Amino acid sequence: MSSRSYSLLGLWPVINRWKYLVIGALALALVVSAVVALLMPNIYKSTTVFYPTDPQTTDPDRIVTEGGKLELGGRTEDLDRVITIGQSQPVAEGIIRRFRLHEHYKVGKAGDDAADNAALNEFSSNLDIVHNDRDAIELTFRDKDKVLAARIANAMVQSIDSVNQQLTFANRGKVLELYAQRRNFLQREYQSTSDSLLAGRRRYGIYGLALESRYLAKEIIETESALRRAEGEGNSSKAAGLRRALRALTKTEGGNIFNLESYTTGIDRMNTLYARFADLQNRLIKARSDYETARLGISGKISNIYVVQEAYPATRKAAPVRWFIVMSSVLITFALSVIFITLLELYRGNLSMGKPAAR
Template identity: 30%
Template sequence: MTAQKDKVSNNLPTTPKTDLVDVIRTLFRWKKVIVTACLLAGIGSAAIVLLLPVYYQANTVFFATSPDQATPELLFGDGALAPELYGNESDIDRMLTISESNELIDYLVDTFRLYEHYDIDEDSPKGQFYVRRHFLGLYDITKTKRDAIQLSIEDQDPELAATIARTARDKINQLGQSLIKSTQQRAIATFVNNVSSKEEQLAVLSDTLQALRKRYGIYNTEAQSESLTALASTTENKLNSTRAKLIAFQERGGRFRDSIGVYEIKAAGLEEEFSKLNLKLDRFNDGLSQVLLYTRQYQEANTSLSEDKEKLKQYQATYSSDIPAMIVVEDAARPQVKSRPFRTLIVLGAVFVTFLFTLIGILLFEAYSDVDWKAVYQGE
C-alpha cells in the first residue's frame, strides 16, 4: 500500500517554488550596488531640489451672491418673495466661468507685467499662449464642499502672490457686476423707450380730449350733467308756469292786457332759454361718450406712465448702486510658508524609486544571466 502511494506521489506534477532565501541571498550579494545607487539617487535628487525655486501660495475665499440683490422688484419690496443673499449653483458656475476667462487672465498679465516676470518674450508669435499657460499652472480656482469659491495664486514672491490674488478677486467681482449691470442697462433702455412712447401717446390723448371738450363744451362731466339737467328742469317748470298764467290772463279779457304782454314776453324768453338748454344738452350727450372714453384712456395711460417712471427710477437707482457680486470670506493674506517644493519628499521618493528599480534590475539580471542573448537576438 505504501509503495502504491509513493508511486502515485511520484506521478503528480511538482510545482516550482520561489526560494525567498535565495532572493535575499542574491540581494545581499548586490548590497553594495543597491546602497551605492540609493546614495547616488539621494545625493543627486538633493542637489537638484536645492536648485528648484520656492513658491508661495496665496488664497482667498468668497461666496457668489444672488442676482436678486440687484433686482429692483425685490430690492424695493415690489416682489412677493424676499431677495436671496447667496447664489445658487448657476451663480457659482457663472463666477467660475468668469474666473477662468481669458479677459481676467489678460488683465492680470497686463497689470502685473507677467511677460517680464515669467521671462517670456511678449513679441513672439506664441508669447500670449505661453504666458497664459504659465499663469494657469500657478493659478487655481475651485469650488469648496461648502459651496464657496477658493482662488489660489502661486509665485516666488509671497507679497506679489497675495496682491495678484486680491486683484483677481476684485476683477472677478467687477466682471460679475458688469454682467448684471448690462442686464439692468437693457431694462433701463426699455423703460426709457416705453416712457417716451407713452408720453407721446399721452400728448395725443390730451390734445384729442381738449379738442372734444372744446367742441362739445364738456369740461366736467358729472357737474355739468347735473347742472344742465337741473337748469333745464327748472327752466321748463318756469316756462310751464308762465304759460299757465298767460292763458289765465287771456281768458279773463282785455282788462289784463298789460299783464298778458308781460307774460308773453316772459314765456318767449323762457322758451328761448329752454331751447338753448336743450341744444346744450343734446350737444353734451352727443360728446359725452367720446369724452368719457378718451378721459378713461388718458387716465390709464397717465397711470401706466407714472408706474414706468417709478420703475425707471428704481432701475437707475439700482444701477448706480455698488452691489457686490461676491461676499468675501477670507482675504488673500501674505503667505508665510512655502507651498512647494517639498524637498524631503522628493529626495525620499527618488531614493525609493531607485531602490525599487535596482531590486527589479538585479533580480532580472540574476534570473536571465545564463541566457545566450546573442542566440536569442539571432533567433536561434
C-alpha cells in the first residue's frame, strides 16, 4: 500500500476548509501581541567607549622618578583585565547600591538574598562589555530610564578605573612603610654616628681641621728644638717651661686638647667615623628623597583608562521593536495553526480509512 504524499500546495484546501479558525487565531494573535507590545516599556541603551592603558606607564613612582608617557591599550592582558573587572560581582554590587537598583527593579529590599540575586541578575542582563575590532572596550547598559542608563554606564567606567588602580597600588602602602622604616633607621644611625663623632672629637681633640697633623708636628718640632737650645744655654727656667709645653703637646695628661698621643690614638677611629658619617649622610638624603617620592606616588591617582566617548542619554529607544513582535506572533500563530489543522486532517483521514465499508 503506497503512502500518501503531501506538498505545500496541497495544504491550501485544508487551510481553506479551516479558514475561519485560522483567521480567528491570527486575529487573536494580532490583538494580543499588539496589546502586549504596547504595554512593554521602552528600553534605552547608552554606550561608552574607552581604551585601557598599561598600568606600568601610569605608575606615579615611575613618572616622577623616570618620566613616562601614557600608552594606550592594545595588549590582550589589559583588555581582559578591564573586561573581567567590569563583569565582576563587587563592581556590580557597588553600582546597585549606589543607584538603589533594588527599588528601581522592584525586586525587594536590599539585604534579602532573593532580592539581591534578582537585582544582580537583572543588572547583569542589562550590561554588555565587549572588545571591539579597534582594540577598544565598549560598555553598554540598557534601562527604561535613558538618563539612568547613561549615568550607570559612566559610573561603571569610574568603578573599573578605581578597581584597576587598586590592583596596581595594592602593595604601595607596604612599600611606603618599608621606605619609612629605612629612613627612620638611617636617621637613628646618623644621629648615633654624629654623637660618637662629637664625643671622639672632644676626647681625642681631632676636629678634622685642614693640615691639623702638620701644625701639630711643626709645633712639637719647634718646641723640642727650643727646649734643646735652652738646655744647651743653661737656661733652666726656660727649659722647664718648654719641657712642660712639649709634654702638653705629646701627652694626654699634659692638659692640651690637641696633643700627639690623643691624635695618634684617635685618628684611625675618627677616620672610620668620618667615613661612616659621610656614607650615612648620603644614604639618609637618598632615603628621604625615596620616601617623599613614594608618598607622592601613592597619594596621586592617575587614571588607567582613556575615555574616547562618554555615555549620553539615548535619543531613541533600542527595544522593543513592536512591529517585529506583532509580525512574529502572527507568523508563528499561522504556522502553528497550519500544523494543528494538518495533524487534525491526518487524524480524521486515518479514522475514516479504519472504518469497515457498509454492505
